[in-house]
Amino acid sequence: MPDPVVLKSGAEPWGAKPRRALSRRNIVLYGTLLVAALYYLLPLYVMIVTSLKGMPEIRLGNIFSPPVEITFEPWAKAWATACTGLNCDGLSRGFWNSVRITVPSTLISILVASVNGYALANWRFKGAEVFFTILIVGAFIPYQVMIYPIVIVLREMGIYGTLTGLVIVHTIFGMPILTLLFRNYFASLPEELFKAARIDGAGFWQIYGRIMLPMSMPIFVVAMILQITGIWNDFLFGVVFTRPDTYPMTVQLNNIVNSVQGVKEYNVNMAATLLTGAVPLIVYFVSGRLFVRGIAAGAVKG
Amino acid sequence: MTGQPHAGRPSQLLRNLNAKIASIPMILTAVVIFLGGTIWTVVYSFTNSKLLPRAKFVGFDQYERLWAAPRWIVSIENLAIYGLFTLVFSLVIGFVLAALMDQKIRFENTFRTIFLYPFALSFIVTGLVWQWILNPEFGVQSVVRALGWESFAFDPLYNSKIVIYGVLIAGLWQGTGLVMCLLLAGLRGIDEDIWKAARVDGIPMWRTYLFIVIPMMRPVFITTLVIIASGIVKVYDLVVAQTSGGPGISSEVPAKYVYDYMFLAQNLGQGFAASTMMLVTVAIIIVPWAYLEFGGRKRA
Amino acid sequence: MQHSVSIRDLSLSFGSVSVLKDLNLDIGEGEFLVLLGSSGCGKSTLLNCIAGLLEPTGGQIFIRDRNVTWEEPKDRGIGMVFQSYALYPQMTVEKNLSFGLKVAGMAKAEIDKRVARAAEILQIGPLLKRKPSALSGGQRQRVAIGRALVRDVDVFLFDEPLSNLDAKLRSELRVEIKRLHQSLKNTMIYVTHDQIEALTLADRIAIMKSGVIQQLADPNTIYNMPRNMFVAGFIGSPSMNFLHGEIVERGGRPAFATNGVDFSLDGYAAGEALQPGRKVVLGVRPEHVKVDEDGAEEAHRATVDIEEPMGADNLLWLKHAGHSMSVRVGGARRFAPGTAVRLSFDMGLASLFDAGTEERI
Numbered sequence: 013m014p015d016p017v018v019l020k021s022g023a024e025p026w027g028a029k030p031r032r033a034l035s036r037r038n039i040v041l042y043g044t045l046l047v048a049a050l051y052y053l054l055p056l057y058v059m060i061v062t063s064l065k066g067m068p069e070i071r072l073g074n075i076f077s078p079p080v081e082i083t084f085e086p087w088a089k090a091w092a093t094a095c096t097g098l099n100c101d102g103l104s105r106g107f108w109n110s111v112r113i114t115v116p117s118t119l120i121s122i123l124v125a126s127v128n129g130y131a132l133a134n135w136r137f138k139g140a141e142v143f144f145t146i147l148i149v150g151a152f153i154p155y156q157v158m159i160y161p162i163v164i165v166l167r168e169m170g171i172y173g174t175l176t177g178l179v180i181v182h183t184i185f186g187m188p189i190l191t192l193l194f195r196n197y198f199a200s201l202p203e204e205l206f207k208a209a210r211i212d213g214a215g216f217w218q219i220y221g222r223i224m225l226p227m228s229m230p231i232f233v234v235a236m237i238l239q240i241t242g243i244w245n246d247f248l249f250g251v252v253f254t255r256p257d258t259y260p261m262t263v264q265l266n267n268i269v270n271s272v273q274g275v276k277e278y279n280v281n282m283a284a285t286l287l288t289g290a291v292p293l294i295v296y297f298v299s300g301r302l303f304v305r306g307i308a309a310g311a312v313k314g
Numbered sequence: 315m316t317g318q319p320h321a322g323r324p325s326q327l328l329r330n331l332n333a334k335i336a337s338i339p340m341i342l343t344a345v346v347i348f349l350g351g352t353i354w355t356v357v358y359s360f361t362n363s364k365l366l367p368r369a370k371f372v373g374f375d376q377y378e379r380l381w382a383a384p385r386w387i388v389s390i391e392n393l394a395i396y397g398l399f400t401l402v403f404s405l406v407i408g409f410v411l412a413a414l415m416d417q418k419i420r421f422e423n424t425f426r427t428i429f430l431y432p433f434a435l436s437f438i439v440t441g442l443v444w445q446w447i448l449n450p451e452f453g454v455q456s457v458v459r460a461l462g463w464e465s466f467a468f469d470p471l472y473n474s475k476i477v478i479y480g481v482l483i484a485g486l487w488q489g490t491g492l493v494m495c496l497l498l499a500g501l502r503g504i505d506e507d508i509w510k511a512a513r514v515d516g517i518p519m520w521r522t523y524l525f526i527v528i529p530m531m532r533p534v535f536i537t538t539l540v541i542i543a544s545g546i547v548k549v550y551d552l553v554v555a556q557t558s559g560g561p562g563i564s565s566e567v568p569a570k571y572v573y574d575y576m577f578l579a580q581n582l583g584q585g586f587a588a589s590t591m592m593l594v595t596v597a598i599i600i601v602p603w604a605y606l607e608f609g610g611r612k613r614a
Numbered sequence: 615m616q617h618s619v620s621i622r623d624l625s626l627s628f629g630s631v632s633v634l635k636d637l638n639l640d641i642g643e644g645e646f647l648v649l650l651g652s653s654g655c656g657k658s659t660l661l662n663c664i665a666g667l668l669e670p671t672g673g674q675i676f677i678r679d680r681n682v683t684w685e686e687p688k689d690r691g692i693g694m695v696f697q698s699y700a701l702y703p704q705m706t707v708e709k710n711l712s713f714g715l716k717v718a719g720m721a722k723a724e725i726d727k728r729v730a731r732a733a734e735i736l737q738i739g740p741l742l743k744r745k746p747s748a749l750s751g752g753q754r755q756r757v758a759i760g761r762a763l764v765r766d767v768d769v770f771l772f773d774e775p776l777s778n779l780d781a782k783l784r785s786e787l788r789v790e791i792k793r794l795h796q797s798l799k800n801t802m803i804y805v806t807h808d809q810i811e812a813l814t815l816a817d818r819i820a821i822m823k824s825g826v827i828q829q830l831a832d833p834n835t836i837y838n839m840p841r842n843m844f845v846a847g848f849i850g851s852p853s854m855n856f857l858h859g860e861i862v863e864r865g866g867r868p869a870f871a872t873n874g875v876d877f878s879l880d881g882y883a884a885g886e887a888l889q890p891g892r893k894v895v896l897g898v899r900p901e902h903v904k905v906d907e908d909g910a911e912e913a914h915r916a917t918v919d920i921e922e923p924m925g926a927d928n929l930l931w932l933k934h935a936g937h938s939m940s941v942r943v944g945g946a947r948r949f950a951p952g953t954a955v956r957l958s959f960d961m962g963l964a965s966l967f968d969a970g971t972e973e974r975i
Contacts (some may be wrong), residue, residue: 025684027672045414046339049428055443055487056431062446075447075455098404127336143337143344150348152544152600156589160358160582161351164367184343192341216332232570245436247551262438266555269442278446289439297427298326304430304495507700507773508778510667515714516688525713529704 014291028177038057063087065285066283070278086277090284095274096267105257110291112245112272113176113260115180116238122232130220131193134206151188159252178253178260191233198224198229208267230302237299241292261288352593359586367582376587386588389566392478393595396567397546399482400489403537404542407486409495413523415494416501426498430491437488443557444484460504471557474564481549481556481565488552491540500534501527521562536603543599547592568592615905616679618643618801619664619769622672626659626825634657634825637673648816650806656825657805658773664803665771678768688718690769693762697774701755704807707757708742712819713762724783732763735794747803752783759794771806776811788814797847807950809849813837821845838963844974846897846965852940855903857896857932858969861888870896873935881961891909893969900929900942901962905955916957917947932957 027237063086065079092102099105129190132140162181166172171180176182176273209219225232250260265288269281296303362372380386411429415422432440447453450469458466470480504527513520528535550569557565568588576585619960626634626974633656641647649657662668664675666687674683682690701710711732716827731737736756746754755775762770772791792815795802806812812819813833820830821844829841840846846854859872861879863921868888869876877896879888895958905916913955923929923945930949949955966975 016417020547024674024681026674027683028669029588041414041417044410045419048411049425052432052487052491055440055447058447059443069453070428075452076450076457084569100384124339128340131333131336135330137330137333137337140333140337143341145368149339149604150344150352151601152540152596153348154548154569154589154592154596155353156550156569156576156585157593158347158351159577159589160367160586161354162347176468183339187340187343194922211393216336231495233419241434245438247436247438247554249575252573261553265442266438269445270555270558276481278452281442285442288508289435292434292436293431296431300423300427304426314514379944396656502934507696507698508702510662510665511688511696511700513667513704513762514665514687514692514694515717515765517714517717521717526702526704530702534706547852 030237048054050204056229058129059282059286059289063090063286065279067277067279081277086279086283087287089277090268090287094268094277094280094284096264097271097273103261103264103287105267106259106261107265107287109175109254109258110261113178113182113250114240114243116175117179117186117243118236121183121186121190121239122181122235124183125235126189126194126225126228126232127220128187129191129196130198130224131216132191132195132222133198134219135216144195147188148192155185159248163252173253173255173258175254178249178258181249181253182239182246185249186242187238189238193231193238194228195234197228201227207282230305233299234302235293237303240295241303244291331480334469355586356590359583359590361583361586363582363586365580365582372583376583377591379593380584380587381517384570385563385566386568388563389568389571392565392567393546393549395478396482396485396549397543400485400546401542403482403486403541404490404493405538407490408538409497409528411490411494412497412501415498426495428496431490433491435488437549437551438555440484440488441481441552441557443489444480445556448480448483474561474563476562477557477565481553484556485549485552493542496538496541497531497534500531500538503534505528536606540600540603544596547596547599568595616643616878617676618645618678618901619803620661620676621664621680622674622676622748624660624663624670624675626656626663626668626670626672632825634663634670636810637825637827639820639827639830640802641803644801646802646804646805648806648812648819649822650651650809650848651822652807652810655668655822657807659825660822661771661803663807664769665692666690671884676693686865688714691819692771693765693767693769694720694773695755695758695762695775697759697777699746701754701757701761703746706743706745707738707749707760710746711742711760712755714761714891715764728764728766732760735763735797736760738768738878751779752787755779755787756790759791763798768801769804770800772802772806774805774807776806776808777842781943784808784811791815809851813849816959821848828951840897841975843895843897843967846967850899852900854897854899854965855937855939857898857937857939859894859896860890861890863890868894870913872892872896873937875935877959877961879961882964883962884966887975888966895969895972896959896961896975897965897967899963900940901927902960903932903939903941904958904960905932905949906947906958907942907955914957915954918953918955922967923948951957 062070064082065073066081066083066085069080090102091104091228093100094102099208116297131137132144163172164186166177166180169177171177199235206219209223214222244261245262247262247266250263254260254263265284268284358367359376360371360373361368362370362375415425419425432453441561448469448471450456455466455468458468468542470476470483508530509522512526515527515592548569550573551565553559553565553567553570559566559570568591570590572585572592577583616621617640619639621637621639624634624637625632637660637858649660651657659668664668664677666682670683674681676682677690677692683945687694702713703711710730711729715728729742734744735760738753738756738760741753741757742835743751747759749757758775773920775791776787781789788811795815804811804815816833818832819836821828829836829845831839833915836845837849838851847856857870857872859870860871862871862876862942864876864878868879868890870879871877882888913935916932918930919933919938920931921928922931925945927945928943928947928949930943932939932941932955934948935937967973968975
């Protein structure tokens with residue numbers, strides 16, 4: 013027996029409420045997002061188009077217009093022959109310095125911090141939390157406060173101005189965030205696993221190498237992303253702890269662009285800027301979600 | 315009820331030896347560098363060290379000189395303006411973007427990638443690209459003038475009155491994506507049922523955000539605030555790349571003051587005093603926060 | 615009779631995944647209806663559709679004969695109680711109760727009156743100035759019910775409201791919800807996966823599986839006359855015993871034969887559907903299996919395998935003709951493992967299902 017209301021259902025609301033794709037809400041929502049996205053993309057766009065123009069075109073046109081005549085000359089110059097005031101072999105020297113700094117710094121800092129985080133999470137010993145607290149609070153101390161004592165220590169050790177010294181500095185300052193990251197991650201793994209391994213007779217290093225390490229690949233990748241981008245982008249430590257021939261890329265870039273000698277070549281500057289930003293950008297675009305996870309894990313739980 | 319307090323905590327020294335060995339780098343870093351280095355710098359800020367540190371104490375001389383230096387005053391003013399606006403704008407913009415991103419939108423990943431990519435770039439790159447965009451001869455100003463608005467003037471990097479706002483624009487571009495991401499993670503952590511309950515109660519969306527969701531996100535906001543704030547105090551590379559402190563000294567910041575006095579002007583005592591002031595600034599920010607966090611943990 | 619809530623041909627799919635399929639349901643004025651099923655069966659989805667928190671892909675929803683399919687939740691005349699309570703954590707209990715009313719622009723005096731009434735009914739008066747974090751789980755759930763109560767609506771929706779509570783509190787609040795329903799006489803729709811909650815609270819139970827209502831009936835019918843094998847197996851703990859076999863004729867009367875053993879079907883009301891040769895499944899609940907210790911002929915003899923004394927009653931696991939079978943007997947009757955017993959079934963309370971369609975015969 014049909015219900016009376018069903019009989020007139022043809023004119024009645026049925027199913028999902030019809031919505032226009034261009035509702036006011038959607039226009040405001042996507043409109044705002046698009047405008048914001050344009051603002052964020054604009055500098056990248058400007059960098060790219062500027063780096064592909066010749067200097068005459070730059071002087072005539074505006075910075076937003078696409079290149080009329082595409083030239084890769086600025087890129088070649090930025091890489092190989094741009095002058096920093098000291099030498100004229102371009103960014104390539106800085107690039108290789110940065111590679112020599114970033115690779116060992118990343119590996120050593122992650123190794124030290126992961127073992128440390130594991131010790132803190134699973135092998136708590138008396139006093140560990142005190143040191144850890146100092147470490148975390150220390151992460152908020154401006155680097156400027158600690159820089160000079162480190163200079164003295166490194167000078168005493170005879171490695172001030174060397175890449176080794178800079179690697180040690182990066183390991184030190186990467187420690188708070190990385191230790192926190194690993195400690196929290198290892199603490200989130202089921203404790204039974206650790207207990208079972210201990211009952212099976214595995215020791216400190218065995219549990220780390222055979223159980224924790226294989227289970228924690230994602231967090232190692234997150235830590236690598238954090239460190240590679242962080243160390244590559246560093247400027248302060250580079251300028252303080254290296255000499256001109258071992259300057260990392262960021263320092264060299266700044267010297268090229270802000271060097272007061274000669275005519276400003278904006279296209280070369282932008283090509284150099286893009287070249288320096290390329291490594292972290294590639295890491296960012298490739299890692300995507302893990303990058304987000306890294307900053308969320310490192311920041312929110314901190 | 316809660317079990318024996320000493321259960322499962324072996325006290326033998328040898329049993330945890332490996333853990334202690336593994337913690338040596340952390341202990342050295344924490345004690346020697348973070349604690350020792352900080353104390354050393356604070357102590358030597360009371361000396362008249364010039365090219366090399368010398369333990370010749372001169373009381374508050376360095377601090378008196380510091381606060382009498384116009385360059386330091388400008389640095390502090392700049393830091394205050396930059397800091398205040400960065401906090402307000404990055405929280406507001408970051409939250410608005412996060413709230414928009416939380417509307418079950420299409421292309422969420424694309425938008426997030428776009429908003430966050432500047433954060434992957436260094437301050438040097440950020441400073442240089444905005445130096446170029448804000449270049450009055452070729453950048454935004456000239457483009458707007460070319461559109462017919464001849465009197466348009468926007469040249470922050472060449473105008474000492476507004477130069478710090480030019481730095482601010484670049485800083486916000488680099489950092490708001492991070493704030494958006496942190497706050498979005500916070501928004502996603504809100505129980506779905508809260509939203510449903512508010513809808514059943516007929517509470518409009520903006521009021522739900524304002525009176526229910528934002529208060530619930532207090533911990534996330536505080537953490538974000540601390541992260542932004544500690545970044546502000548450290549701001550250095552951005553200014554070096556974008557303005558080199560100029561025009562004149564009008565965009566100087568404390569971190570640059572410290573570096574210049576320590577490594578260029580060879581006036582270590584002055585650098586130590588300035589860095590100690592930075593430390594005090596940070597302490598003013600994080601001590602209340604740490605107190606809250608620590609107090610909260612104790613109660614739990 | 616006026617229906618409080620009517621659902622017509624409701625369907626909902628997310629992309630290609632269909633969660634609800636052409637669902638029809640009428641809920642009477644003042645009825646307590648329980649939607650029961652395991653997770654993923656669509657029961658919460660259905661409730662969210664009724665609340666207006668999810669948009670159906672097709673079909674209509676009527677509340678008090680008003681088509682509310684396109685209406686906002688707040689305009690539907692419903693109140694809802696959530697599993698996680700969903701109290702606004704930064705507001706006091708009083709503010710939690712009154713916030714929605716205040717936003718709706720209700721006069722202060724009326725708000726106070728309603729809050730006072732809800733507090734009285736739920737006995738949360740002393741808690742009004744507290745924040746949710748200072749309340750116990752049971753108290754929070756009471757406040758959550760109060761928030762629905764102050765809305766003064768016809769239909770209450772409960773989404774697994776007791777699942778986050780411990781067993782003792784759960785049974786206490788169950789009684790309170792029942793008492794609340796008896797005094798308020800509102801229509802209540804209650805989602806749960808707990809069959810005890812369903813059986814004790816419901817006027818009618820709708821058992822759902824894969825977005826389809828399997829059976830809609832009062833608890834007694836659901837328990838004793840399950841419409842298909844899914845319902846029969848879902849309700850009851852331990853589950854109903856299922857014996858696969860066929861109908862045979864013994865002395866002119868139908869009987870059930872399994873593994874060569876016959877059981878008379880005298881007392882089973884089914885009529886001519888019991889043609890000999892039909893493949894069937896006999897379902898018997900543990901308490902409808904009878905065991906006697908006096909000797910039996912070989913065929914109906916079973917052995918006690920395991921005994922699980924539970925206080926009030928005693929659960930036996932028997933072995934019979936290759937089957938394992940559970941039996942519930944009084945707590946006073948004890949059987950040592952290995953005891954041989956005579957097995958028979960209370961056919962008046964048993965169920966027969968077609969072996970192919972799994973539908974009740």
